[in-house]
Amino acid sequence: MDLINPAVVDLSRFQFALTALYHFMFVPLTLGLTFMLAAMETVYVVTGKQIYKDMALFWGKLFGINFALGVATGLTMEFEFGTNWSMYSRFFGDMFGTPLAIEGLMAFFMESTFVGLMFFGWDRLSKPGHLAITYLVALGSNLSALWILVANASMNMPNGAHFDPETLRMTFDSFVGVVFNPDAQAKFVHTSVAGYVAASMFVMGISAFYLLRKQHREFAARSFRMAALFGIFSTVAVITLGDVLGRLDYEHQPTKIAAIEGLWHTSKPPYEPWIVAALPNDAKQESSYEIGVPFVLTPLITHSFDTPITGMIELEEAAAPRIASGITAVSALRRYEENHQAADLELFRAHQDDMGFGLLATRHAPNQDVTAIEPEQLQNVIEQTKPDILPNVFVTFWSFRLMVFLGMFFFVLFAMASYLSLKNQLERNRLFLKLCMWSIPLPVLATEFGWITAEAGRQPWTVFDRLPTFMSASTHGVSYMLFSLAGFTVLYSIFIAVELYLMFKFARLGPEAHAPHDDHADPAHLSVVAH
Amino acid sequence: MIILLRFAGLGLALVVALLFAVFVGDQGPWYFAWAVGTVMIILVAAAGAVLFDAQVEQYTPEGEF
Numbered sequence: 001m002d003l004i005n006p007a008v009v010d011l012s013r014f015q016f017a018l019t020a021l022y023h024f025m026f027v028p029l030t031l032g033l034t035f036m037l038a039a040m041e042t043v044y045v046v047t048g049k050q051i052y053k054d055m056a057l058f059w060g061k062l063f064g065i066n067f068a069l070g071v072a073t074g075l076t077m078e079f080e081f082g083t084n085w086s087m088y089s090r091f092f093g094d095m096f097g098t099p100l101a102i103e104g105l106m107a108f109f110m111e112s113t114f115v116g117l118m119f120f121g122w123d124r125l126s127k128p129g130h131l132a133i134t135y136l137v138a139l140g141s142n143l144s145a146l147w148i149l150v151a152n153a154s155m156n157m158p159n160g161a162h163f164d165p166e167t168l169r170m171t172f173d174s175f176v177g178v179v180f181n182p183d184a185q186a187k188f189v190h191t192s193v194a195g196y197v198a199a200s201m202f203v204m205g206i207s208a209f210y211l212l213r214k215q216h217r218e219f220a221a222r223s224f225r226m227a228a229l230f231g232i233f234s235t236v237a238v239i240t241l242g243d244v245l246g247r248l249d250y251e252h253q254p255t256k257i258a259a260i261e262g263l264w265h266t267s268k269p270p271y272e273p274w275i276v277a278a279l280p281n282d283a284k285q286e287s288s289y290e291i292g293v294p295f296v297l298t299p300l301i302t303h304s305f306d307t308p309i310t311g312m313i314e315l316e317e318a319a320a321p322r323i324a325s326g327i328t329a330v331s332a333l334r335r336y337e338e339n340h341q342a343a344d345l346e347l348f349r350a351h352q353d354d355m356g357f358g359l360l361a362t363r364h365a366p367n368q369d370v371t372a373i374e375p376e377q378l379q380n381v382i383e384q385t386k387p388d389i390l391p392n393v394f395v396t397f398w399s400f401r402l403m404v405f406l407g408m409f410f411f412v413l414f415a416m417a418s419y420l421s422l423k424n425q426l427e428r429n430r431l432f433l434k435l436c437m438w439s440i441p442l443p444v445l446a447t448e449f450g451w452i453t454a455e456a457g458r459q460p461w462t463v464f465d466r467l468p469t470f471m472s473a474s475t476h477g478v479s480y481m482l483f484s485l486a487g488f489t490v491l492y493s494i495f496i497a498v499e500l501y502l503m504f505k506f507a508r509l510g511p512e513a514h515a516p517h518d519d520h521a522d523p524a525h526l527s528v529v530a531h
Numbered sequence: 532m533i534i535l536l537r538f539a540g541l542g543l544a545l546v547v548a549l550l551f552a553v554f555v556g557d558q559g560p561w562y563f564a565w566a567v568g569t570v571m572i573i574l575v576a577a578a579g580a581v582l583f584d585a586q587v588e589q590y591t592p593e594g595e596f
Binding site: 035036038039040042043046047049052176179180182185186188189192193196218221222225226227228229230233234237241244421422424 | 558559560561562564565568569571572573575576577578579580581582583584586587
């Protein structure tokens with residue numbers, strides 16, 4: 001059996017990571033800004049004050065720029081599953097295709113249709129009618145993310161499906177099992193509210209820019225207030241759901257949580273420190289320069305003080321019997337494919353839970369064929385396969401930490417912003433306003449690090465414990481992959497450049513394009529933001 | 532008649548909301564938490580804006596709030 005060229009697998013991974021990370025520069029803002037627009041318009045409908053309509057119009061325009069470019073970058077990824085990950089699509093298509101199809105048909109069309117009504121319906125719909133449309137846009141954009149994350153969660157925790165030895169594919173069992181997958185629930189809420197944080201920082205940062213320049217002050221101070229309060233509650237929610245995801249990883253993906261924590265050996269509760277910084281060395285399987293906070297890791301991960309967390313080296317040892325069992329499963333399945341003997345099927349069923357580990361051993365089997373492993377070679381193949389069960393520790397460890405450090409920074413920033421805004425002391429803290437302005441890209445960066453943690457931590461699997469990544473790609477040539485990778489890089493970089501140009505242009509122009517608030521505002525009222 | 536229809540409509544919305552709360556709260560507690568939490572975040576942000584307006588209206592040139 002010929003394996004897919006490892007260079008093609010790596011390029012396919014790199015291409016998907018690149019397109020996903022590019023796409024995710026747009027997504028968080030869409031997820032959060034829609035609900036912020038809904039909040040602004042709610043105040044407009046309730047109070048009837050024109051300034052809130054102008055806020056919804058101005059931030060809605062920036063949302064529109066982001067939405068258009070975000071849609072363009074998202075489309076290609078759905079095709080990549082077919083073009084670059086055809087083996088994965090064949091194995092897992094029944095499972096993965098369902099939420100993707102719903103995402104395309106329901107949420108996408110719902111979102112796109114109502115976006116049109118939202119932009120062009122101001123003069124054609126009643127106030128409550130338009131408000132309902134804005135809420136539907138927000139719901140649609142978040143439901144779109146929901147189905148993508150349901151699909152992603154099924155790769156991390158394949159609930160509601162089983163492997164069919166007749167078709168050699170994962171078969172869909174339960175829609176409810178897929179939708180209410182605990183990983184999907186936690187991941188959706190974590191990602192959605194991370195979008196709220198990104199949108200809050202975006203609105204707060206641009207408002208800070210206006211306040212620094214003493215432009216559109218009534219508009220900016222109101223926007224800042226709403227964004228700061230929106231942001232602080234969202235940040236608390238992000239942190240809460242991050243904890244839930246960590247707990248789920250501890251229960252279902254022990255290799256991911258061990259890599260995230262840089263835990264080479266099983267922890268010693270309750271003393272075990274939470275490592276703040278270290279230099280993990282994947283080759284030597286050790287970390288150097290560790291700085292940790294004692295007594296934190298055990299309650300943080302296990303929510304107890306006496307439960308140990310299995311380390312990566314012990315997880316490797318524990319994988320040995322699963323690799324042996326998996327080799328038996330794959331060998332029995334191959335024989336069953338050829339001869340359809342009931343005994344082979346029975347043997348496969350007895351070991352089918354470990355099939356993925358047998359597939360993982362393929363790389364180290366003679367001629368990449370596990371059926372060709374002689375009894376005297378078995379132990380050697382198992383020893384070579386054991387380290388393969390671990391993700392890249394350095395990448396997983398640091399991407400997680402950068403996300404967490406940024407999350408903590410957002411909590412402090414939004415708390416201060418809420419306090420200063422409620423006390424009307426914003427404009428006297430110019431340094432703080434500058435900090436808010438320069439922090440605009442950080443939540444997007446944090447979501448990128450979060451995504452890297454989730455995806456790099458799942459390795460070496462595309463479907464956790466079922467299908468190794470090196471068996472999931474398409475059989476393209478290296479040159480094809482390089483060409484398409486270069487094309488995507490150029491195209492997506494152009495999208496980012498266009499987005500940044502338009503955002504800077506319209507943010508600098510400010511809300512005056514809609515209504516010149518400050519020109520007619522009572523100067524006494526303006527000073528509320530200066531106190 | 533209109534009042535009756537409005538009452539029936541609101542009653543139906545209430546029943547749907549209760550069924551949603553019971554089913555999703557049981558099957559998908561985090562989805563439910565997201566729905567409730569998002570509404571709460573929106574309301575807090577809206578309340579912040581209304582409070583801002585109240586602060587503006589109470590402002591006097593002497594700087595008293």
